[in-house]
Amino acid sequence: MFYTLATVLMVLALLYFAKPVLVPIALSTMLAFVLSPLSMTLERWSIKGYRIGRVGSVLVATGIAFGLIALATWALVSQVQSLAADLPNHKTEIKSKIASLRVSEDSTFSRLTAMFQELFPEEGVKAEPARENLDKELDDKFADGSNTDQDELADDAPSTIVVAAAEDGRIAAASDILLPIVEPMATAALIIVLVMFLMICREDVRYRLISLIGDKALTGTTRLMVDTADRVSKFLLYLFVVNAGFGLWFGIGLYLLGVPYAPLWGFLTLCFRFIPFLGSPASVLFPLLISIATSSGWSQPINVLIFFAASELITANIIEPIVFGKTTGLTPIALLIAALFWAWIWGPIGLLLSTPLTVCLVVLGQHLPNLRFLKVLLAEQPTLDARLQYFQRLLANDAKGATSVVEAYRKENGDEKAFEEVLVPALQWTRRERSDGNISAEEERFIWQATRAEVDNAKEAADVETPADDRYCVLGYPVHHESEQIVLSMLKHLHNATCDTNCFTTKQLPSRVLEQVETQQPDVVLLAVMPPGGLPQLKFMCEETRRRSPSSHIVVVYLGEIADYDELLVELRGDGASYLTTSLGQAIHQIEMLRQDAMEKPDTPAIESQDGADMLEGATHAS
Secondary structure, eight states, rough: OOHHHHHHHHHHHHHHHHHHHHHHHHHHHHHHHHHHHHHHHHHOOBTBBBBBHHHHHHHHHHHHHHHHHHHHHHHHHOOOOOHHHHHHGGHHHHHHHHHHTTTTTTTTHHHHHHHHHHSSSSOOOOOHHHHHHHHHHHHHHHHHHHOOHHHHHHHSSSSOOOOOOHHHHHHHHHHHHHHHHHHHHHHHHHHHHHHHHHTTHHHHHHHHHHHHHHHGGHHHHHHHHHHHHHHHHHHHHHHHHHHHHHHHHHHHHHHHTTTHHHHHHHHHHHTTTTSSTTTHHTTTTHHHHHHHOOOOSHHHHHHHHHHHHHHHHHIIIIIHHHTTTSSSBBBBHHHHHHHHHHHHHHHHHHHHHHHHHHHHHHHHHHOEEEHHOOOOOOOSSOOSOHHHHHHHHTTTTTTTHHHHHHHHHHHHHHHHHHHHIIIIHHHHHHHHHHHTTTTEEEEEEEHHHHHHHHHHHHHOSSSOOOOOOTTTTEEESSSHHHHHHHHHHHHHHHHTSSSEEEEETSOOOOHHHHHHHHHOOOOOEOOOOOOOOSSSHHHHHHHHHHOOOOTTTTEEESSSSOOHHHHHHEEETTOOEEEEESSSSHHHHHHHHHHHHHHHTSSSSOOHHHHHHHHHHHHHOOO
């Protein structure tokens, strides 16, 4: 814990104090991600058999990108200067707006303000008593004709000190003016050069990173780099397209509404929307204030607000989900926390880069086991999968919540996967938790009832009920627990259309079941067991079933962890079992293969040779 905390503090200190170095690197990397697809496309192009090559494509791509940035910056500065020169001409409209906002003296707010002023009166500003007394004394002396020492009065008067600027002050003033200009220009030049080198030497950078991490992690490192480049590039590209479209649309709308300098507000909207959460609301403030300052009434500002709100709702709820999809894979809370964190570390640049940097962290968490906590904290997928959500809802005595989880999973994946991946694990955990004493018998019964209800809901939701094929008979028996009875009901639902399946309950004694097996001679006897426990009862049922019905296939459904599959298979076959399956899908597949074989060879005895059984079992085990 100490080392973890120390590592976190060291990383935070490095990010904070190394900002002058890390910010240009981060900006260059993001721009390289954006421009690499364009550079590679230009590199593959050939004009009359001549290719411009790697260096030429990088120069063209960076020239286009930074040329557009410079042109947009020049247009923005010119528009801002024009706005600053034109805004004082609208003093009349601004004064009328302020006057219209004044509260009437008869309003409730004005009366409350007057009441508080009466209860808590403010002390008036007192005149300077010393100055007043001095003036009075002078008037009295001059009025009496007395002699006054003018030099003495002059000494009492305040003196003025004039400081002459030194010659070196000009150099200091010049440096104060030039440094804020030279430093950003030097950083921009460094970013441009670094972007070009990253794109020209991208393979060399990739190989050096792989060498640094080690060749033993070659597969994971390659997937990490590919996933990072793909997701960040797509995200930045899609984000630029959406923001550019929104900025163009908003600028056209402002122009039609008559708002001055509409192109400026459209471009600022494009830039502001790169800031998560806060950028979009902030982008409407400037055109709204200008509309209030320049329009004669309130209709234009209200129309601006309505137009922006409608456009933002359509973009956020329709366009962005379609365009982005699962590109970022970040939760909204993660985006907000990441924006606050990177803004605290790197300021406005960190706020702009917060989403791409967080995407990189999520990718690291997906591919590096030691950083899995980043995936859990930031990734969009739920931290609990469907089976854990279902079991947790049942433990919380929330049957409706559990039903919603199962229904959503069943609609997306089908009944078989819902049973196999959600309901059966819940039954297995219930058996283990009850065996360890972590849950009570009442909680266990509640989970059984809820799970049985989910199986019944699946049967009712089936679109078409196909009549069972009574030519192939399957008898199922739960070896020693009610959870196994629920598993058999799942199997019956999944293959009842192809077989005549009848399942016993735990209330029926094994002797009565064996008597019916001996009388009916089914094609398949399905024995379900869910550990812990149940193995002695399973062996007994295998021996007695084989003795009373030699021609029946005994398929064991063992839903639990098996330390040695081959050893258990040999042991159960010695007791008379034909096949050992460990899931619902394997059991259904095994029964279907046996049924098809029986339909194709009706005269062949149901029991197969040992070689054929071994081959079939091997295929089932492999599947």
